[in-house]
Amino acid sequence: MSRYWSEVVKHLTPYIPGEQPKLANLVKLNTNENPYGPSPRAIEAIRAELGDALRLYPDPNADALKAAIANCHGVDARQVFVGNGSDEVLAHVFLGLLRHARPILFPDVTYSFYPVYAGLYEVPFETVPLADDFSIRVDDYLKPNGGIIFPNPNAPTGRLLPLAEIERLLEGNSDSVVVIDEAYVDFGGDSAISLIGRFPNLLVVHTLSKSRSLAGLRVGFAVGDAGLIEALERVKNSFNSYPLDRLAIAGAVAAINDREHFERTRLAVMATRARLIADLSGLGFDVVPSAANFVFARHAKRDAAALALALRERNIIVRHFKLPRIDQHLRITVGTDAQCATLISALRAILAAT
């Protein structure tokens, strides 16, 4: 605390990102990164961009990237917004589309950045309890609100809400913006982007951090009606004209265009996830059905914080949230087969030891 702080800063509760330890030889299963590298074509494109052109500003509109995303998802480039990671896109969404007099709605168990943005931009919100099995009950969102936001699949549960339910949610909320954060949708869900032509109040947010394996490049995007996109552009152009640098634009375009790498790696993650769920269940864990690149699991007899600590002593990091309803769960990123095998044998040893 310093006496020079503004009132806003004094009252912030910042988000705490998953740890990025500076240790070698870790089995790092705590921040839902992709265990496979990015597309080699993306790396090549970034290398090709490294040169004299870096003295010039990048394209403030990232038109090449918007065109690649539009082409990939069968939409118009005017329906695409791009930002420095989907976190930045989400921040602009809170200020540009969700800040109204009525409270916005999101689940009680969800991405913990949402209440942080709400705090930063003074957006009133109400949390809506998930059902006991962690599913989202659309009926609970059919009431007056200033907007709705949740990830699908949800984080940190991994549970997917079927597209037909999203449609029902949209039909019942034509007066407010519905934001579906599809950070993990490529690992097992159908994207709501297919609905944007029918629902001018739908905004779908994606990231290249997970299924495109580019968390380090910081690229995210939103797809929705051109009117919603214009709101985000107005916020962006009042904040930072160049959120994506030249390297990010070049790498992201190549990654989006490399369908083969994308399909192969996401299918590999999904196959490993099925084995991981079976192995965890065999060790006595209840695992929430997952459509994401992580699983959310609770052991019938063991304390989750103690398990996380015992894993850490064996150089394996998973995520444990000290939060109501989920403090007995572990969120485990799907790694390579070898990483998951290391995790399972460590858990087997930990469970056998005491």
Ligand SMILES: Cc1ncc(COP(=O)(O)O)c(C=O)c1O
């Ligand atoms: C649900 C959800 N949305 C958005 C993000 C942010 O992703 P990024 O800023 O890397 O695009 C994350 C990151 O873990 C997430 O879990």
